[in-house]
Amino acid sequence: MSEINYAKVIVKGSPISKSNFKLFNPITKRAILPSNTGQYHDRYAVYEEEIAYECSIQNPGVVLTEALIAVLKVYYKSEKRHPDTNNITKSILDGVEKSGLIINDAQVRRLIIEEFYDKNNPRFELELYGESSYAMDYKIVKLEEKQEPINYEPPSNKKNLGMNSKASEALNSKEIIEKTTKTSSKSQLEICDLCNKPIDRGNSMSCNGGKSHICKSCFKKLF
Structure with a gap:
């Protein structure tokens, strides 16, 4: 056999x-x-x-x-x-x-x-x-007819990283600080995905790429 x-x-x-x-x-x-x-x-x-x-x-x-x-x-x-x-x-x-x-x-x-x-x-x-019975053999060839390209865009939170130098200069440090402050004040509280209670961001743990949050109390109950 x-x-x-x-x-x-x-x-x-x-x-x-x-x-x-x-x-x-x-x-x-x-x-x-x-x-x-x-x-x-x-x-x-x-x-x-x-x-x-x-x-x-x-x-x-x-x-x-x-x-x-x-x-x-x-x-x-x-x-x-x-x-x-x-x-x-x-x-x-x-x-x-x-x-x-x-x-x-x-x-x-x-x-x-x-x-x-x-x-x-x-x-x-x-x-x-x-590998004792099989080997890899591959090659890349140029297409005779060019196909429609599949283009990708950066995530919404990273789109500003690709702006040109003039656009970058327009966002001075003062504007960045103001935007950060406004965003932080609006998102101090999160809702726990397990108990559905409001939690302070400092007492929460994130998962699923930052999209979900759970409180420390629910986190301890997992173990």
Whole structure:
């Protein structure tokens, strides 16, 4: 019986990144990934379990122990709103490692990532090849007919970083201080996502890229 050195797994649903669901402990400065709060923050932990389950069901009894080549195809539901594909790779491989299909995600020494869009069937498809039997061979070619470019814009909070020098001079230090002061005074209070009570920003912890906040009291109850 020949040694198995290939595996493929397909997980349906919009791929997500664990970086969007971490909470940060301001005391220890360490990231925490909740899994049993019953709230939105548990979403990645559930997704990771789903990845591990699908790996086991689709590749029963398979354990890849050698160095690997990985080909990851990620299909998002939307072209405009989706996680950073570079970050999502680590999140997916963590779920694969949890399944026992691979020993450690450090086994992946060569990686190809491709981004696609499928509104009706978002998913990711991952193929793993053992380097003892497979080699990577790829090339980049110039198109005979130029295609319509897919252009990206900076996030709204970073658009001013790309302004020219004259526009930058127009925003002097006094204007910047005034804008910062107004913004701070309006956002001193946040609403806890778990208990829905107002909390002072100094007593809250942020997650989901700063979009969500929880109070210290609810944070302690998570553990």
